[in-house]
Amino acid sequence: MEREIYIREAFPEEDSLIAQHFYQMWLDNHVPSDSIESDWLNITLQFIECARKEGCHKAFVAEIDGRAIASASCQLFAGLYPHILKPESRKYGYIWGVYVEPPHRRQGLAKKLTLCAIDHLKSLNCTRVILHASPPGKPVYSSLGFSESNEMRLDLL
Template sequence: MPIEQQIIIKEATVSEDFLIAKHFYRMWLDLGVPEDAIAPDWLNITLEFVEQARQELSYKAFVAEIEGAVVGSTSCQLYSGLYPNIIKQQHRKYGYIWGVYVEPSYRRQGIAKQLTTQAVTHLKEIGCTRVLLNASPLGKPVYESLGFSSSNAMQLDL
């Protein structure tokens, strides 16, 4: 009988920013984005974004560890919006979850669900009234199982 490995979900430290960025990069590759379509300075772009989000948008990241090795991560922050937000925060303070990633050999063990749950908890603690995320086709059932619903976001590829 296989021994079940203990999954530990914890808040990431600044020293793990590189790993968060690496997972974010791998996520795009897993989604079929060609490597040559990703900016060559992806690491600096991501690290600078995380630093700014940490200062301005209540950014936090969480990692999943098994036997001391990080096997997954996610990031969350206040949603900065696409247009002026004229609605009072007590009615509309959105959080955003991004970069949910689990190493391929550790998928289908509930790790993405645990990471997302921890991000939702953080966003709730800072007063968010709604959580947004963009789901991949494979991630959609995970998020639906947590109560996320499909939105009215529409897109048109040009």
């Protein structure tokens, strides 16, 4: 018998779960654990707290039988340079930390959570949504209409 999956807004008490999913996302993308700060949990919790206060942070979870098995976060994009453009011209939202536990992948949960994040960012009158996709995530985001950007990189290491 299939169990029902429920998608909802995350509670602040679930910030540690969001942080754990974010950490696990990096590991699943083949980032060695010794490349991750040992204080990753507190770093992530502090980031979420600040983002909630300043950037309209929201997180969403998918749960089965009362247990969260996937999550995604979003917020206003703080930017990398001064904001001199009017918000109606350029107000970006950012989606991060989309994660689905391995046994529950390929069921459309990442897509559903991303759509929740998009809806939240729309409610904030964002003009664009940005995210950085892992190789396995690219098809999910492409199917939602995301296009590859003009971001250019120069690796220095």
